[in-house]
Amino acid sequence: MIKTSRLLEIFNLPNIEELWDFHTRQMADFGFERILYGYTRYRTATSLGDPNDFVLLTNHDKSYTDVFIGDGLYFHAPMVRWSLENEGACSWSVLADMSQTGTLTDAERKVFEFNRSKDVVAGYSISFKSVSPRTKGAIALTARKGMSQQDADAIWQEHGEDIIALNTIVHLRILTLPYVAPGRALTRRQREVLVWVGDGKTIQDIALLLSLTPATIEKHLRLAREALSVETTAQAVLKAAFQNQMFVLDA
Structure with a gap:
């Protein structure tokens, strides 16, 4: 049973850094010491969007993320594919089944072998419910080094519902x-x-409100579009809102 105090702490943490630090410690308590969270709002039929626009959080070693994320292996990862096609939790025992039955593609086998070389061999993936076809969030929970998938499954048998609930709450937060x-x-x-x-x-309205010239307002909007890597101001407003960069309080 999840303690109310733990839930209240999740709700009251003021930023993603503190939330993520808290959550990694929570999952380590269950035996999942390395975790990788990803979320996109820009998914299409052939792409997950620009990786620069992903929400990516992890405590994996840099030698792992530089290849898995930096070199794009994630796009061919079997459990990423599972997460895109499903919702809920899945044991990584399915990977052993896929390997033994020869159902892994060459690209997927490359990811499988890389993960094995980094001792990313036992764990669970959770795919969160999407609010639209353009969004998808998921988290991969890697079991402590030395643990087998059977060990991870035993933990899940006892604590799986709590783990799913905590991860879902953190995802929504x-x-x-x-x-x-x-x-x-x-x-x-x-x-x-x-x-x-x-x-x-309008530009003229904003210039009057801020006691600036219209040219200065145009400059700020251009720089905002460049920072957000969009073409129009309407896209900039939408993207800034998605990223919770608007209507925020400065410290």
């Missing part, structure tokens, strides 16, 4: 907090002008 890839953060002024655009104000 992450979606409410600002998360920006390096180099994509907006300045205070850029956020301010986007907020006014979102409120329906």
Whole structure:
């Protein structure tokens, strides 16, 4: 049974960094010491979107993430494919079945062998319910080194419902907090002008409200579009809102 105090702490943590630190310690208590969370709002039939727009959180070693994420192996990972096609939790025992029956593609086998070389061999994946076809969130829980899949399954048998509940709550909490890839953060002024655009104000209106020239407002909007890697101001407003960069309080 999940303690109420634990839930309250999750709800009250002020930022993703503290939330993630708390959650990694929670999962380590269950025996899952290495975890990888990913979320995209830009999924299509052939892509998960620009990796710079993903919400990616992990405590895996850099030597693992540089290859699995940096070299794009994740796109061919069997459990990523499972997560895209399903919702709920899945034991990694299915990987052994796929390997033994020869149902892994060459690209998937490459990921399978890489994971095995990094002792990422036992664990569970949780695929969260999507609110639209464009979104998908999932988390991979890697069991402590030295543990077998049978050990992980035994933990899940006893604590699986609590683990799913905690991960789902953390997932939903992450979606409410600002998360920006390096180099994509907006300045205070850029956020301010986007907020006014979102409120329906024109360039001239915003210039009067902020006691600036229209040219200066245009400059801030251009820089905001560049930071968010979008073409139009409407796209910038939408993306900034997705990333919870708008309507935030400065410390």
